[in-house]
Amino acid sequence: MSNIKRILVTGGAGFLGSHICDRLVEQGHDVICLDNFFTSQKSNVMHLLGRPNFELIRHDVTHPIWLEVDEIYNAACPAAPGHYQFNPIKTMKTSVMGAINVLGMAKRCRAKVLQFSTSEVYGDPEVHPQPETYKGSVNPIGPRACYDEGKRAAETLFFDYHRSNRVNIRVVRIFNTYGPRMHPFDGRVVSNFIRQALRGEDITIFGDGSQTRSFCYVDDLVEGIIRMMNGPDGFVGPVNLGNPGEFTILQLAEEVLSLTGSKSRIVHKAGLQDDPMQRQPVIELARSKLGWEPRVALREGLKKTIEYFRSIDMESFRAPTPNY
Ligand code: NAD
């Protein structure tokens, strides 16, 4: 029997989705990349367009689509705060209606479906570091709620389809991930600092810079996601995927300045509402069930990301929103 599967990647032209497509195409699978290009552009998957086992569809996941597939990676959703706050109602629709549509497809096709959930389901956590059992502290009416609550509702839908309809699900909670193909104007901290450093612009820290994040390099994350899709039967998650190395935002700024040799100044801007003060994954579950742990240290990953940002013409990127 052939091991070649027909696999749908929603949000497949985005930062993470395009790396997933790369891996699946290399493995010989038939890959359907579906995207509405809200926060990405074709350049992320241009190199795959001539491959016989790769197809690209422009489609919005809030609308149903009829496809026959064996597996679905559901990555479609704006992920950077400036992107998901641009049209918060659409963000919630993308999470919730997108989940309903892929789950319906998975039910009909008996496909396995993996949800790209997020550490944002933990909100501004009172438990540190965060294990999967922590239920979170999310402000349901704040500016981040469209994303956080949208992703929480999507997890609920995944588990209800699993319990009620026996859909074969997988749920991963992804912590801040960075690397080549991040959109240079997405407003996320790694892309912002590198872009600012390379252009000699001020490095903008929101607040005093003591808030922390744990940054995972994209290759490590993709390995974890693929392992989860192919992991042990019955292990549906949710499972944290992230790098436990925790840094303050000020430390990140200093690292980027040192690696780029930039003369940019660090400036402090007003802190953001509901900005989580700390974030660090507990990854024991991923270690024990998937044999996974990240390998790339922040400094090494940043070097590769800086190299990528040096290699692109940033002006050729369409900024999806004015929020960078
Ligand atoms: P991204 O913005 O680069 O990718 C998202 C992709 O989804 C884009 O190509 C965008 O055009 C597409 N998209 C958005 N709305 C859509 C819609 N309605 N229909 C079809 N396509 C749509 O962001 P990313 O970092 O690659 O994030 C991918 C997924 O991983 C998201 O679901 C995000 O919530 C999740 N995630 C990412 C991180 C991270 O640190 N990168 C952390 C946690 C979770």
Ligand code: UDP
């Ligand atoms: N941040 C910052 N300057 C920037 C962009 C972000 O200080 O130019 C901070 C932001 O306030 C947050 C952290 O960096 O505390 C991570 O922000 P990001 O938007 O990358 O992701 P998220 O908040 O969703 O983890």
